[in-house]
Amino acid sequence: MQERYNPAEIEQRWQQVWEKRQAYQAETDSDRPKYYLLEMFPYPSGRIHMGHVRNYSIGDVVARFKRLQGYNVLHPMGWDAFGMPAENAAIQHGTHPALWTEENIRNMRLQLRRMGLSYDWNRELATCSPEYYRWEQLIFLKMLEKGLAYKKSAAVNWCPDCETVLANEQVEDGCCWRCDNAVEQKQLDQWFFRITRYADELLDRTEQLPGWPESVLTMQRNWIGRSHGCEIDFPVEGTDSAIRVFTTRQDTLAGATFMSLAPEHPMALKLATAGQRDSVRAFIDKVGKVEKIDRTSEDLEKEGVFTGSYCVNPLTGQQVPVFLANFVLMDYGTGAVMAVPAHDQRDFEFARKYQLPVQVVIQPEGELLDPERMQEAWTGEGRMVNSGPFDGLPNEEGKQRVADFLKAEGRGEPTINYRLRDWLVSRQRYWGTPIPVIYCAACGTVPVPAEDLPVTLPTDVKFSGAGGSPLKSQASFIETDCPVCSQPARRETDTFDTFVESSWYFLRYASPHYDQGPVDRQAVDYWLPIDQYIGGVEHAVLHLLYARFWTKVMRDLDMVGIDEPFTNLLTQGMVCMETRSCPEHGWLYPEEIDAGNQCLKCGSPVTTGRNEKMSKSKKNVIDPDGLIQRYGADTARLFTLFASPPEKDLEWNEQGVEGCSRFLNRVWRLIYEHHELVVGAALPEESSLQGPARDLRQQVHKTIKKVTEDIDGRFHFNTAIAAVMELVNAISAFPGKTEHPEVLKEAFETVVRLLNPFVPHVAEELWQHLGHDQGVDTPGWPAWDEKALETETLLMVVQVNGKVRGKVVVPAEADRHVIEQAALEDSNVRRYVEGKQVRKVIVVPGRLVNVVVS
């Protein structure tokens, strides 16, 4: 055994051993309980960052721990390989996206291997390979058959400079994130997935996901945004048509004194009377020019224009003027709103601005609303007034009654509205899965026959950066024959949103090489659902909602037998670090600052900012490679696990890293100094131990229990590691090392085995030095001996009136009376009890005694 701990040498060696042993390959084995552990797969950007290190360190502890507990663990890794950065790199540097991506994967795979993560690399997949996306195309065809995929014209964010649509996240302050040009709304024919068909199930099943964080479930519920209400028809005066509105407040129907339509509403122009036509046109034009982002901002002034037309309130029969209003959105509800100024703040402001009548129809308890003097709308509860037959009803009950009335009269019906929109999956990009559809002049939109899949992405394309997707000018790709009539036809040139690939990769891992379909049903039935999914909270809605949707689609296609893909979800926090900036040069890297905390370039004093998420733009990043080089992967892993619990943000602290490195060095040295003592020793016999030897053995077993319970389900790795540190401190201080080598041996072996999931390389190395030929994982996870936990005496805290006044040691089996006696005899306790009357003595077994005096 070497005197010095040399992480670089031992880590490389053990990684080779594991690889040779194929130690982490998972095989379907119905005789063993399975455990499917998954971390969200990375985009192959080229280098891993600290967020990855944290995510995968957390996952690896769980994977190794579950394996040691005897589970058949599936722990795969792959690449979310399609996406815009590859294409941007192609435009900027001329490298083909495929080569760029491959190179990045190669590099990142090496980085992950250097971390010693226990992946089953035989199951590795990259979503950009035709063997993967061909099955996605097949599922799309099936969705098309079921009406779950469809094409429609929709307004999308369009960057005229890049000639492509942008996802909402790619629009920053109304401008393109890449070229900083203003984003426009453009009407385009786009492919959608009908996720709204699953809105109810996606929402209702959130109640049955106890293993998910409440915050994520709430976000999903809000995103789906189901609201119960009514659709109501307001007949237009002098015509036989009607305007249909959606409302959740049908109880306020009698108070609807005007009507607001979205300027894009199909009836908007038709309703304009001759005298109003010009101003209506001008208003529609004006609103149309405002970007969507401003349109939905809070500071936008509420404006409208009168159409000149009236409709009729179906409850009161009153005449109601019809306005167009800039705050009414065409893509929610029906694009028309019944305006109830007394009970909706927006309508109230609008009514005051245009001097429209305010009619109170809900009176709150203990308050009398006066329409003349109201300063704001009353949106709370109350009793219905001015509502004819409904007067006096509590408004909640009124909702039901008004809905029933409308239905009976044929004027409306109860409806459910969702905030959730269908998922727009078309992208005018090259580096994605081609949408397998052909357009034929005679036959229209024709799906590519399943036997012709995959539609592969052509590789011989040119990237100019202009003219949009290179597929559009790739004749060899576009030109094809119609599968129906064999006449010349054109291929779809749009590709899928990359969220499509990440919606089912976790299913593919069960049988990644299966070539008869997307998944091998047997493998999926064995491995799925995922027992533990781990990733960043930034995916709380998008990816996690899409993945749930896709799983349900595949279930309904009889491809999988599960309803939900992720049983337990852990959303890990961000990795943060302080920022430093100079008034001259902006953000600074630590190496751009001198010892006196001044900028190396200009000498200005450096301002230290607060902890923020690590990002290159703010120069508060740590490069995992450098970290591993300096300290080793084990230290990097240990620090990210020790510094904070996984769901919280992690504050980077170089000194904390050094502390972890120091700890591993201490363990190494301690074992180095004593390993000859313990290598030949037997393991201890419980009964024969006394004093410090017995105490140490007790702590060994207490630590096993604590670490087991901390890891299992709780994921409190920080306290688990702290417990091992305490044990190491106790071993250091143990006076009986030479007298009790057997106790020392058990203690050392326990430390090494407990540390194994966290720092696997050094654990293997030390295990070997403790005289074992086989891996540290061979004996499985250590079990604690209940007998060793038993004590003869207990330390009990004595309180007087709830304040700690003393501590007494009592026999473990002492009864209430004996404990009470001992407590009252304590000299300090006596000072507080003497001369007072003891009212009550509370004894909490094994913990404390509280003497209540007065």
Next chain:
RNA sequence: GCCGAAGUGGUGGAAUUGGUAGACACGUCGGUCUCAAAAACCGAUGGGCUUUGCCCGUGCCGGUUCGAUUCCGGCCUUCGGUACCA
């Protein structure tokens, strides 16, 4: 505005079911070793005091309880999500 999470020493954090607040680590201070330094090791470290011990202390105010970081009510602050959603 609404929804969610959080607030504990100089710092990261611990206290699992209402039972010794501050485990573990970082930092700081003092010491040992050394020509010196680093490393390593040992000790101290919430604040205050009349220091065998006492008082105060978990964002603020109140409540329940023998006992509250933990439960309840009301506020304040920070972070995250989301929004003219009718």
